[in-house]
Amino acid sequence: GENVEQHPSTLSVQEGDSAVIKCTYSDSASNYFPWYKQELGKGPQLIIDIRSNVGEKKDQRIAVTLNKTAKHFSLHITETQPEDSAVYFCAASIVAFGNEKLTFGTGTRLTIIP
Amino acid sequence: GAVVSQHPSWVICKSGTSVKIECRSLDFQATTMFWYRQFPKQSLMLMATSNEGSKATYEQGVEKDKFLINHASLTLSTLTVTSAHPEDSSFYICSARGQGDDTTNEKLFFGSGTQLSVL
Numbered sequence: 001g002e003n004v005e006q007h008p009s010t011l012s013v014q015e016g017d018s019a020v021i022k023c024t025y026s027d028s029a030s031n032y033f034p035w036y037k038q039e040l041g042k043g044p045q046l047i048i049d050i051r052s053n054v055g056e057k058k059d060q061r062i063a064v065t066l067n068k069t070a071k072h073f074s075l076h077i078t079e080t081q082p083e084d085s086a087v088y089f090c091a092a093s094i095v096a097f098g099n100e101k102l103t104f105g106t107g108t109r110l111t112i113i114p
Numbered sequence: 115g116a117v118v119s120q121h122p123s124w125v126i127c128k129s130g131t132s133v134k135i136e137c138r139s140l141d142f143q144a145t146t147m148f149w150y151r152q153f154p155k156q157s158l159m160l161m162a163t164s165n166e167g168s169k170a171t172y173e174q175g176v177e178k179d180k181f182l183i184n185h186a187s188l189t190l191s192t193l194t195v196t197s198a199h200p201e202d203s204s205f206y207i208c209s210a211r212g213q214g215d216d217t218t219n220e221k222l223f224f225g226s227g228t229q230l231s232v233l
Contacts, residue, residue, distance in 0.1 A: 034222065043120070043207045043224035044158070089157060101148070102222055104157045 002027040004092050006105030013080050014113050021108045023090035024072040030092040033073045034102070035064060038087045047088075048075070051095075077110075085112045117141055118210050120225025127198055128233055135193045135228045137208030143188035144210035148222070149181075152205040164191040198232045205229050 003026040013019045025033075031052035036044035050057045050064045050073065057064050061080075066073040077084055090105040117140040127133050137147055145166045150158040162183050163171040170183035180202075182194040191210075195202055208225045 036224070041227070041229065043118075043209075043227040046221060046223065049221065101160055101163065106157045107155075109155075 002030060002092055002094075002103040004090060004103050004105045006090050006108060008108060009106065010109045010111070012111045012113055015080055015082060017080055019075075019077045019080055019084070019110055019112075021075045021088055021090070021110070022072060023074070023092075023105050024070075025092040025103075026071070027092070027094070028068075028071065029094050032093050032095045033064070033066060034091050035062075035075050036089045036091065036104075038089065038107075044089060080112045082112050082114055085110060116221065116223045118208065118223045118225040120208050120228060122228060123226060124229040124231070126231045126233065129199050130197055133195045133198055133230060135195075135206055135208070135230075137191045137193070137210070137225050139189045139210045139223075142210075144191075145188060146211055147185060147191040148209045149183060149191075149193050150207045150209065152207060152227075154205075158207065161193075195230065198230070200232045203230055203232045 004023055006023045011019055034049035035047050037047045038044045048059050048062050048064050050066050052068055055066055061078045063076040088108045088110055091102040093100045093102045119138045119140050121136050125133055147164040149161045151161050152158050160173050161176045164183045164185040166185045166188050172178045180196055185191040205227050207227045209222045211222055
């Protein structure tokens with residue numbers, strides 16, 4: 001089955017600086033890679049996703065890059081703000097028939113230092 | 115759009131009682147919903163896949179008689195923790211796959227979670 005590794009497990013960044021979280025996956029058939037933000041006591045919130053036919057996607061201060069050859073993808077947050085502090089999870093799945101399971105990374109606790 | 119509502123947000127119960135958690139897709143129909151369990155400072159662990167009108171598919175190691183799943187309609191799935199014990203205390207989260215155009219039908223949207231504490 002799919003195995004997703006995520007690094008680092010914790011990350012502290014000065015407000016205004018950039019944060020980068022990296023994930024690798026094992027199954028070359030995976031074609032959908034979402035990123036979720038989870039705040040304390042809440043469910044994960046989808047913040048950005050990318051499909052395997054795209055190498056990069058950007059949404060305001062958030063961007064995701066995908067390297068299919070190396071089987072890794074990264075989340076980039078620029079101009080970080082205190083409200084970016086949360087736990088971030090990457091995930092991977094094979095989308096084909098509509099009920100595929102997501103395999104999650106182990107999470108990164110991001111702390112933005114004011 | 116694509117809102118998933120989960121209730122209750124927290125519940126405290128005595129050991130031996132059963133607890134039901136509801137998961138509703140508010141503005142879309144979800145033929146498939148997923149139930150996860152999350153321990154403090156850990157990732158989400160998939161428990162089961164809930165399919166409307168059929169039996170749920172449980173992940174290895176998850177007791178189907180312990181965690182009863184019912185998906186009787188396209189907008190509602192329930193998880194019942196039967197005869198709960200302190201080791202069942204955890205954060206339970208449901209999710210549903212969005213439907214619509216090609217840009218949304220693979221997206222998974224999560225409920226707000228239920229913190230279960232068994233005394």
